[in-house]
Amino acid sequence: KEREYFNGQGVVxxxxxxxxxxxxAAEEKRKTDEAAAELKRIxxxxxxxxxLTDTYNSSKxxxxxxxxxxxxxxGRIGLAQKAIADTExxxxxxxxxxxxxxxxxxxxxxxxxxxxxxxxETSLTDNKAAVSQLQQEKxxxxxxxxxxxxxxxxxxxxx
Numbered sequence: 121k122e123r124e125y126f127n128g129q130g131v132v133x134x135x136x137x138x139x140x141x142x143x144x145a146a147e148e149k150r151k152t153d154e155a156a157a158e159l160k161r162i163x164x165x166x167x168x169x170x171x172l173t174d175t176y177n178s179s180k181x182x183x184x185x186x187x188x189x190x191x192x193x194x195g196r197i198g199l200a201q202k203a204i205a206d207t208e209x210x211x212x213x214x215x216x217x218x219x220x221x222x223x224x225x226x227x228x229x230x231x232x233x234x235x236x237x238x239x240x241e242t243s244l245t246d247n248k249a250a251v252s253q254l255q256q257e258k259x260x261x262x263x264x265x266x267x268x269x270x271x272x273x274x275x276x277x278x279x
Contacts, residue, residue, distance in 0.1 A: 121138050122135070122136065122137055122138045123135070123136045124136075169271070169275055172268060172271060172272050172275065173272070173275055173276060176272060177279070178276075178279045179269050179272050179273050179276075179279060182265060182268055182269045182272055183265075183269060185265070186261075186262065186265035186266075186269075189261055189265070190258065190261070190262065193254055193257060193258040193261065194258070196254055197251055197254045197255060197258070200247050200250045200251045200254060201251060203243075203247045204244060204247045204248060204251065207240050207243050207244045207247060208244065210240055211237065211240045211241065211244065214233065214236055214237045214240065215237065217233065218233060218234070218237070221233075
């Protein structure tokens with residue numbers, strides 16, 4: 121229960137609120153946590169806005185930075201795709217050698233040849249995964265830059 125404290129003249133000098141129920145305490149904590157999270161989000165957005173406006177003089181600079189990063193990632197994707205093509209060619213050659221050995225009825229292919237095939241198959245899988253990852257990275261980067269450009273235009277209209 122709520123209590124009031126009185127001095128010698130009967131004047132209220134203090135008050136103690138009643139204890140909250142567990143449900144009320146949980147709701148109060150949830151509201152406090154939400155307010156803290158919202159404050160943190162606002163502070164982070166303000167810091168990021170400052171970064172954008174301090175780093176770039178116009179949305180054109182942001183677009184140029186996006187294009188540069190796209191070109192870099194496209195170059196990396198191209199290299200990985202070339203590595204895939206080279207690996208596929210090498211694998212085809214190795215498999216052809218194994219097939220010709222088997223067709224000729226000679227002794228089984230040497231272990232190193234089979235090991236080479238496994239090595240190139242692993243490399244092919246890794247390169248395909250790298251291309252996929254780079255393409256995802258590029259999509260995320262472009263989306264982030266597009267968000268930044270839109271935000272910059274809100275912060276600095278006409279620039």
